[in-house]
Amino acid sequence: MFIKRLEIYGFKSFPYKVSIPFSPKITAIVGPNGSGKSNILDAIRWVLGEQSPKKLRVKELSDLIFSGNNNRNIDFAEVKLLLNHEPPVWETYKDFPEILITRRFYRNGESEYFINQKPCRLKDIQFLFLDLGVNPQSYGIIEQGEVSKFIDLSPKERKILLEDLAGVSKLKITEENTLKN
Ligand code: ATP
Numbered sequence: 013m014f015i016k017r018l019e020i021y022g023f024k025s026f027p028y029k030v031s032i033p034f035s036p037k038i039t040a041i042v043g044p045n046g047s048g049k050s051n052i053l054d055a056i057r058w059v060l061g062e063q064s065p066k067k068l069r070v071k072e073l074s075d076l077i078f079s080g081n082n083n084r085n086i087d088f089a090e091v092k093l094l095l096n097h098e099p100p101v102w103e104t105y106k107d108f109p110e111i112l113i114t115r116r117f118y119r120n121g122e123s124e125y126f127i128n129q130k131p132c133r134l135k136d137i138q139f140l141f142l143d144l145g146v147n148p149q150s151y152g153i154i155e156q157g158e159v160s161k162f163i164d165l166s167p168k169e170r171k172i173l174l175e176d177l178a179g180v181s182k183l184k185i186t187e188e189n190t191l192k193n
């Protein structure tokens with residue numbers, strides 16, 4: 013499974029629709045400082061279900077919508093992540109060779125989420141990726157300057173990392189949700 017394409021519209025520094033193809037192997041994004049490289053990673057984090065403004069490097073979630081100087085009125089931010097799903101990893105979607113995850117956020121605060129064009133909840137997307145050990149606490153994305161932190165992990169953080177890798181996190185989060193409800 014790998015990312016085939018990322019489509020961004022109205023998100024952070026992207027006022028126009030951009031479609032970014034990814035290679036099945038390594039994709040490098042290069043560009044001058046401030047040109048939007050990290051915003052591309054933020055878009056991936058966000059479409060995978062990230063909710064924390066800090067993690068997304070904004071003060072508040074409305075800052076995710078493009079607000080730069082151009083004459084267009086951007087009402088919403090939208091990110092679509094197209095994944096190759098051959099061979100399938102999710103039983104529910106085993107007949108789909110591709111999975112398209114869509115997240116949209118409007119200025120009025122409303123959000124929309126879709127898996128393969130079908131409306132769903134944020135939770136459905138988050139759980140899909142928890143199955144793969146990809147979640148906000150996991151180390152699937154390592155930020156600028158985080159490599160040294162990674163080396164110096166505390167025993168507790170190391171435990172979280174190992175639980176992610178072993179697929180225990182999903183069970184723990186399900187347990188917490190059950191206890192809360
Ligand atoms: P570096 O090489 O320094 O890490 P980078 O390519 O990773 O740079 P980013 O952090 O992705 O750059 O992009 C920063 C730019 O995104 C800033 O110029 C900032 O103004 C712009 N930006 C962020 N949010 C918005 C927004 N909502 N509307 C318009 N521009 C935005």
Ligand code: MG
Pocket residue numbers: 049050051156
């Ligand atoms: Mg950067």
